[in-house]
Amino acid sequence: MPTEQRHHAPMRARTIYWGTQLLAWALLVSVIGLYLYQDRSLSPDQIKVLVLFYFTGLGISHWFRHVIIRNGWLERDLGFVLPRLSLVALLLSIVAFLLMAVVPGYAPLLVADPLAILLNTINWTVLLFIWSLGYFAYVYFIRSRREEIRNLRLETASRDNQLNTLRAQMNPHFMFNALNGIRALVDEDPEKAKRAITQLSAILRNAMATVKRGVVPLGEEIDIVKAYLELEHMRFEERLRYTFDVPVELEREQVPPMLLQTLVENAVRHGIAPLVNGGDLHIIARRTPEGLDLVVRNTGRYTPGEVRGNGIGLKNTRKRLAMIYGGLARFEIVNVEGCVESRVHVPLRTEAVLTDPS
Numbered sequence: 107m108p109t110e111q112r113h114h115a116p117m118r119a120r121t122i123y124w125g126t127q128l129l130a131w132a133l134l135v136s137v138i139g140l141y142l143y144q145d146r147s148l149s150p151d152q153i154k155v156l157v158l159f160y161f162t163g164l165g166i167s168h169w170f171r172h173v174i175i176r177n178g179w180l181e182r183d184l185g186f187v188l189p190r191l192s193l194v195a196l197l198l199s200i201v202a203f204l205l206m207a208v209v210p211g212y213a214p215l216l217v218a219d220p221l222a223i224l225l226n227t228i229n230w231t232v233l234l235f236i237w238s239l240g241y242f243a244y245v246y247f248i249r250s251r252r253e254e255i256r257n258l259r260l261e262t263a264s265r266d267n268q269l270n271t272l273r274a275q276m277n278p279h280f281m282f283n284a285l286n287g288i289r290a291l292v293d294e295d296p297e298k299a300k301r302a303i304t305q306l307s308a309i310l311r312n313a314m315a316t317v318k319r320g321v322v323p324l325g326e327e328i329d330i331v332k333a334y335l336e337l338e339h340m341r342f343e344e345r346l347r348y349t350f351d352v353p354v355e356l357e358r359e360q361v362p363p364m365l366l367q368t369l370v371e372n373a374v375r376h377g378i379a380p381l382v383n384g385g386d387l388h389i390i391a392r393r394t395p396e397g398l399d400l401v402v403r404n405t406g407r408y409t410p411g412e413v414r415g416n417g418i419g420l421k422n423t424r425k426r427l428a429m430i431y432g433g434l435a436r437f438e439i440v441n442v443e444g445c446v447e448s449r450v451h452v453p454l455r456t457e458a459v460l461t462d463p464s
């Protein structure tokens with residue numbers, strides 16, 4: 107928690123406490139006064155009694171709070187605390203009654219009506235005991251709320267750290283694959299290798315610009331994918347054929363950065379690269395009533411459980427979708443008519459709860 111918030115928290119707690127105190131005792135006095143008024147027994151002496159009752163209640167209950175905090179009862183279980191609260195409430199009720207006895211018209215009760223003394227003491231005891239229970243409930247509620255907020259902050263920090271770790275894994279993973287491709291060009295075509303290095307620089311520059319963003323426009327992601335495919339086309343030449351079917355109106359839709367590029371890279375490396383004659387790659391985006399569907403279709407066949415390499419790109423894709431969209435996003439790889447389709451459903455922005463770590 108920032109220093110400024112730590113300084114403001116106690117002040118805010120005191121403000122809430124005193125505001126509740128003043129309001130609660132004022133409400134109780136108002137109810138008693140209204141009852142006396144309707145009973146036509148509200149006299150100037152009774153008004154004095156009510157005024158003193160108000161300030162006595164404030165002072166005695168505040169002292170009760172001091173006793174509770176000083177003895178650390180907020181940290182003990184109710185079985186230990188309840189008998190002690192009852193005893194302190196009884197003792198403080200006697201003090202409250204003695205303070206009230208100084209009011210003219212109220213003092214004769216000390217001598218003239220022992221039953222009134224007993225009833226008033228019992229009333230104060232019950233009132234203070236109920237107050238103490240209310241104070242305990244208030245403190246427990248505030249603490250539970252603080253603990254809940256703290257847990258949410260820890261969860262959010264953990265999720266952000268996981269997302270940053272996954273991105274940190276993905277970018278070196280992509281760069282390693284690209285450099286391997288350029289390495290293959292160095293001996294075959296040095297000029298083409300130089301252009302590939304320039305292309306890779308542009309790709310990494312775009313990737314670095316999006317690394318701290320939770321989501322990016324689909325159009326930016328398409329630009330990175332096109333740059334990547336141009337880079338790979340220098341190596342595969344006619345063995346790599348690709349097309350885009352992405353309506354212009356969808357280019358502003360938000361998607362996780364490097365999501366589409368990861369799927370395309372996986373399709374090229376594991377689907378098209380092993381084929382002697384290469385293959386076709388189609389990138390498709392479609393709007394649905396629930397959100398956005400992205401499909402990467404490539405020549406080849408997918409066998410679940412058999413992935414060349416460590417499969418870190420696809421694992422990270424599943425984890426990122428789960429962390430950013432919860433259970434609203436879907437990701438699957440299926441075989442369709444001699445091709446492999448990587449399908450991602452991204453929910454509408456109004457449905458998704460996006461975690462932007464920036």
